[in-house]
Amino acid sequence: MRSSKPPLQRVVQLLARGAGVLLLIACTPKDALETPDAAPASTPDPQQAELEARLAYLEARLEEARVNAHVPGMAIAIVKNDELIYAHGFGVSDLDANTPVTPETVFAIGSATKAFTSTLVAMLVDEGKMGWDDPVTRHLPDFELQIDAADDAAAVTIRDLLAHRTGFARMGVLWAANTIARAQVLSYATKALPVAPFRKEFHYNNVTYMAAGEASAKAAGRSWEQLVQTRLLEPLEMTHTSLDYAAAQADPALSSGYTWRDELETFEPAPMRDLGAIAPAGSINSSVLDMAKWLRFQLNGGEFEGQRLVSAAALAQTRSAQIEIAPGVVDYGMGWMLHEWQGQALVEHGGNIDGFAASVAMLPDEGLGMVLLTNVGMTPLQASAHTLVFDALLTDAYFPQDEGSGEDFSRFVGKYAAELPGFEGQAFEVLVEGGKLAVDVPGQTVYTLKAPDDDDWRVFEQTDEVAVSFDEDEEGRVVALRLHQGGMDFELLREGVELAPEVDVAQVRAYLGHYRAETGMTVEILVHNGRLAVDIPGQMVFDLELPDSSGDYHFRAKYDLFLSFVMGEGKRAGEVVGMTLFQDGEPLSFTREPGKHRISLDELHRKRKTDRRKRAMDKAGLVLFEQRVELINSGVSGTSRIWFDSSGRLREESELGPLGGGLLILHPGSGEGSELHGWSESSFEPRKLLDGQLLDQALRDHPRVMFGDWRDHFESETVLRTDNDARGEVHVVELRSEGLPAVQIHVDAKTGDVIEIHAHALSAQGLRVPTTVKLSDYRKVEGMRLPFRVESSNPQTGTTVVTLDEVHANQSDEPGRFAPMPSD
Incomplete structure (x- = not known):
């Protein structure tokens, strides 16, 4: 199955409408394998040899x-x-x-903790102390919670909480x-406003x-920690x-x-975070040997070493789909992501927290987990290790x-x-790695490719959910790479390649311009890569x-998405007056806007009056x-003070x-x-020097810029x-800096004020969060707008929301206000 799951970790939301030891050789310490009275060698077992x-x-x-x-170090266990x-x-x-990593090395497992919590609830459901659909109150x-529900009587249930379908943002603060x-x-959370309607969208929280x-702890009459320890860790003998x-x-x-800083090509220490405040969502630390026992228990339907800890039926509820993450691709159960691997049910969940990442995955029908x-x-690797x-274990790949x-x-x-979104200005590099063709995805890793299939698609070896193919010109030269992911087909032109024009600008000029939908969305029809x-x-x-033959223009990236142009009637006969875009079979109508003079820079x-704005800031x-x-x-309010100059x-x-x-x-x-x-420190992050892209981003966000x-x-x-929209006439300008994602700003044509900014916020881990x-x-204050x-x-x-209460210009320059980072 080919889906939109990472590794690329970016999904284009079209039109934005709104997841007993058989072998321990070279695996465990040598003394754990040695016995004083070893039996004589027997005839090799073909199955073990395989x-x-x-x-x-x-x-x-x-x-x-x-x-x-x-990755500096990692451990893996397979059952x-x-x-x-x-x-x-x-x-x-x-x-x-x-220090070498061993199977006994302990790591934080982060959000892989969540399945422990949902399993505890399943136990209490068995005992009649809780119900999946109990109101949390x-x-x-x-x-x-202040849910956004059409039904005034709707109530948040335990199932809603465990399935991330309440409609609230992450509330990490x-x-x-x-x-x-x-x-x-x-x-605090009860004061927060939702970002989506109740039970309509998946929002991780x-x-x-x-x-x-905490609800399970109340129902059982003991703390969550005591529940995990006595009901799971001790029976499963997870002593480490x-x-x-x-x-x-x-x-x-x-x-x-x-943390790996890709643009600096270096590792930075990432101190472990104390997760006591949300322990049931992510506080467990473990070794792969202990987690292997957890896998055995899960794959055995709630039984471990002959002891049943939870009913198979209650445990199965945690792996039943509760809400879609990506339609037709991945659902969320309760503490588990649910999708497929080569047609089989795949149950998995990752975990990420400062300095640590985890992946737990199972193929229940195979009795196989890692x-x-x-x-x-x-x-x-979180997305690719299970593949x-x-x-290796279920196909002929090992031959x-x-x-x-x-x-x-x-x-x-x-x-x-x-x-592609999030990759603007970057290039995918195709290279040979270990004798295999591979693709180096910017900011991620090198993905080796399998041999081409019948469609000439080369599937990523680390995940069967992404593939590439190559386009050739008439002389057999490779001119483009095609990235196939989640039903999309993205074309990446080889550097230096210029495609022969497919359309004549003069012939398609009648279609060019801006089209506006009733929703307020404005799109532009233009010539790009010699194509409409x-x-x-x-x-x-x-x-x-x-x-x-019907006059429909299909998207090259997704053929079942297409548009058609609407021609005028009467006095406007022969004139393009609009277009209709069809997505998932549903039409969205656009009206063509009158042609506008594109303002020069x-x-x-x-x-x-840019020069005047700059002089005013200098003078202030x-x-x-x-x-x-x-x-x-998040239900939080506070204050901030900013001192700055030009x-x-x-x-x-x-x-x-x-x-x-x-x-x-x-x-x-x-x-x-x-x-x-630059440098920063906070209650949320340790003190750190800003360098590379993080420093560039901080400089770009300075008030003097906009x-x-x-x-x-x-x-x-x-x-x-x-x-032209409800705000009046707005100029859209793209700004670029080397090494940073492009920024789009909307400038009020009447006042010249920047009224909207579209950018990607960078994290130390290399994530680009659309903002x-x-x-x-x-x-106007002190001459400044x-x-x-x-x-x-x-x-x-x-x-x-930041509200400016007071502006004070020409402040005294107190010593130490802009001091370098302390060395202690």
Whole structure:
């Protein structure tokens, strides 16, 4: 099955309408395998010989994948038919001490904890102490969420909490600092507003999951930790598993954690986070040997070593689909992701927390399961390790390759430009890795490819859910790479290739221009790569096929998505007046907008008086903003103060009451005219120096950029279009800087104010989180045009509203305000 699951970890949302030991050789310590009275060697068992060959192949592939994915150390365990068949450590648990990872090494398992919590609830359901559909208020009377439900009588149930379908954003600010108790976390959550209708969308939320764990504790009359310890860890003999930060830190087998900084090509230490505030959602620490017992229990339908701990029926509920994550691709149960591997049911869940990543996956019909634990905070191996395991054990992939077949890979090798969301300005590189064709995905890892299938698709060896193929021109030269994922077919042109024009601009000019839907969405029909194309804002430019016999233009990336143009009647006969876009069989109508003069950059800056804005900021000297901050989808409010000047210095202090606060400083270096440096610290993250892309991003987000002259801080600017909407006439401009994602800004044509920003926020792990910022209530203060209301939204945290209360110009320059990071 080919689906939209990672490794690419980006899905284009078209039109945005709104987942007994058979073998322990080289796996466990040598003394664990030796016995004083070993029996004489017997005739080799063909089945064991085959298993050894499969595992040897797998081990080599896992080590190759570990190196390519920049993972310092990891451990894996595999169970089959209620037996541990493989456990092995790779790499090191401490880069400084060079300590090797073993199957006994302890890692944080993060959100793989969630299945422990749902299993506890299943036990209590068996005992009649809880019901899957109990209102949560039956067990936690004060935990009443402000759901967005059409039915006023609708109530949040335990099932809703365990299935992430309440409609609330992540609320990470409530627990990241671990400064308040769980009851206080839940109290804050009741003040939060949802981001989606109740039971309509999947929205991952550790706080509401923790609430389910606390509800189980109330129903059982003991703490969640006591429940896990007595009902699961002890019966499963998981003696090297802990439930809290202190116990993990005291364990000499605990691995250190790291973050890989791709643009710097280095590892950074990532201190373990205390997850006590949301323990039922992610606090367990374990070894792969202990987790193998958990797998045996799960695959055995709730039974371990002849002892039944939970009924098979109740446990099966946790693996029943409760809500779609990606339609037809992956669903969520209760603590488990549910999809397929080669037509079989696949049950799996990952875990990510500072410095650690985990993957637990099972093929119940095969009685096969695996657990991978790593000491890096995020890795593509979470999505691909189970495929490596299943391919090695269940397919012919382990057979020695016929080196004599010798396909010439040289014609494929090269770089292919990616015009995909989140990859703008980057290139996928095709190369040869270990004698196999491979694709280096920017910011992720090198994915080796299988041999071409009957469709000439080369499936990623690490996951069967992504494949590539290659296009050739008439002379047999490779001109493009096609990426096949989740029913989409993305074309990446080889660097240096220019396609022969497919359409004549003069012949299609009648179709070019902007089209507006009743929903407010405006798209542009243009010529791109010599083809007719549609630019969907916030997504990408989609090239279109030539029209079919019905006059429909199908998307090259997804053939069942197509559009047709609407011709006028009467006096407008022969004129294109609109278009209809068909998605999933449903039409969306667009009206063509009158042609507009595309403003030049010089005209734009004259109209917005950019030079005057910059002079006003220079004249204001050191400026202080005093602001109120509301995280409306987390139920949190606080304050912030920002000192900044036009030279780029900045000090930002934020305070969120008992949840903690943060500090960000940008300061000049020691030499005359030296570049700016930066550092940050907060209750949520340890003190760290800003460098690479993180520093570039902080400099780009400085107030002087959008409120002054952005030309000083971006390498290029392009006017994309001019829209007419409820705000009036708006110019859309794209800004680019090397090494950072492009930024689109919407400029009010009348005032010249920046009223909307579309960007991708970068994390240290390399994630690019799409972010939208809306700026309004502009006022003139000390000659500066400033927005007194700023709304920033992203899929993870929801919306943050910042209200500017006071502006103070020409502040005194107190010593130490922009000090470099302390060395202690």
